[in-house]
Amino acid sequence: MVALSVVFLAPLAVMVLGSLQRPLQPPPDGLDLWPDAVDWSNYSAVPRFMPLGRLLLNSLLLVVVAVPLTVVVTSMAGLAIVTARGRPRRWLVGVSVLMMLVPAAALWVPRVVLLRGLGLADTPLTVALLALAGTTPFYVLLFALAYSRIPTSLFEAATLEGLSPFAVWRRIALPLARPAAVAVAALSGLYYWSTFMDPLTLVSSPGNWPVALGLRGLSEMEAALYPIYLAAAVVVTAPALLAFGIGQRSFFSSVERP
């Protein structure tokens, strides 16, 4: 377990140590890990290359809006699949799987056309609109799988008691599928924090871009300035790590059986 942790932590360590190297040095011959003299100025240099504060705020806004929306939409869609019967159920599962097979690049143009037509193509929250469609059918199927382990009789009894479909979702299905909800929240949180292809094609103004796209631009820096890029990478990774650090107790408690 410790060895596995080391393997996964190694890239983070390389990133942090690289961010402390002095810029404008010749590229190292090998993996020159330890900086001769620690140089913190790379961090203060990042805003000269991209409006870091603004892009971080855009990303934060994106995650805060898109993640809850994704959980709500996909959990409802998953319930619709599970409560359907016979052919419609098979059809809904089939459509979800089919949609997962569509290459992302095939959706870029239709999405831009649609959002432009609606006048929503250039806001910091444009990418969050993908959450209205569940972000990806995978999350819908994840919920459907989680719900399928709940006895159908429970949903039927609730309906017979006079609960509306919304109440069945809110009071029965969602609480019983909490591990799936946490997993979808974590996965979609990471997705919206790190996506750069969607904003590249969907969002016109650089001022509305999320921080991942700004970081993508910095990745093409000259080799001599790479420590500045790595400093930016640390700054962009830190909030995600921090969120996981804070949320890990509830994450693990939700996925572990009592």
Add this chain to the structure above:
Amino acid sequence: MSARGLWTSREWRLVSEHQTPLTSGRRPLIVLALLAVSACSGGPDASDARAAAPITVQIRADPEEAAVYRSLVTAYRDAGGGEVELVTVGRNDHLTRLSTAFASGDAPDVFLINYREYAPLVERGAVHAIGPLLEQEGLDTADYYEEPLRAFTYDDALQCMPQNISSLVVYWNRGLFEQAGVAAPKAGWTWDDFVRTAQALTTGDVQGVGIDPSITRLAPFIWSSGGTIVDDDTTPTRTTLHEPGARAALDAVVDLIGTGATPNKEQLAAQGLPEQFMTARVAMFLSSRVEVPALREQRGLDFDVAALPVMDEPTSVLHSDAYCVATASENKQAAAKFVAYAVGRQGQTITALGGRTVPSLRSVATSPAFLSPTRAPASSQVFLDAIPLLRHTPVTPSWPEVEDVIGTQLQRAFEDGVPLDEVLEEIRTQADPLLRQR
């Protein structure tokens, strides 16, 4: 690093010196152009408003290059231009974003593109021929070098306005040359001189020369030895790399690789050629002007540029980007006004000082902004000397794909030792149908 941080105070003085006379000199032309336009429609107020309408400009640039274009936009605004939203996109994402934007009708008003890539966009009707627009702005194309203008002429019309005219040169490390006791390269040196130099420089950890296996690197040698890349430069239908002239050039490169004077596959996988040059692992490499800013930033690296070695006839290959105006732009007049400024004396001085571009405007190319010997490479004149020898690769819609095919196959020959016959046959099989698709 701000744009100002990239330049010395002397260079900034150069920009500002150019600004005053130029602004006043251009004014009568602009006024005339505006009067001419206003005579046709709407009156002067409407025309002024159109020329100052906000526009979006998409540029392919890495972060340091982006700072140069931000300076350009600021200078344009200060010179009385309209609002410009500058979108700088990384090299790998520029075409993705452009293609999506054009397909969805959300194109930027102006974009910068290489001549090897613009033909598909013209075929799709995405580019508005820029010639007449620039004429209205008073721009005279006679002030510019002809080769890039030819490369951006398609369907008998100037489609986009070139901002630079770079060419392939040999970058060489003065320290390693002195260490090996090898004489500096001279103009007109032959391929045999080049091979001997590379071999003499190959010692211990140092390799003599690095050449990327791409057609843009090999084209000048193919032309130099009397060969061609395709059967017809205007309307190509098949590749001709297997024919005697081209084959002789490719054989010569394979022989050079066989001497062990070039980095092997593992060395290339570990570090790119520019980085190997920076770390003095490669003494020479072939590239265009684009490498200059990164090499300048390497403390202790003493480098210069030299003309390409000659096989039979001296030639070089054009590297050029141009500003295009999108057909879908609703502010073409403002777009043209910006392009005229960017390729004008002030604009090109600003981009030349950035170090990456060889100006397409003759007066700036021959000015200290480009030729100043105080900043490496001392022999920038080499880029200008190559201009009369420049040729360009075919301008045809499928060229980007053809280039990919040729590059992939040449890499097999150069790095994996696959026989040239096999590779050239594969190029014909894959690339010829692409050319005939047009």
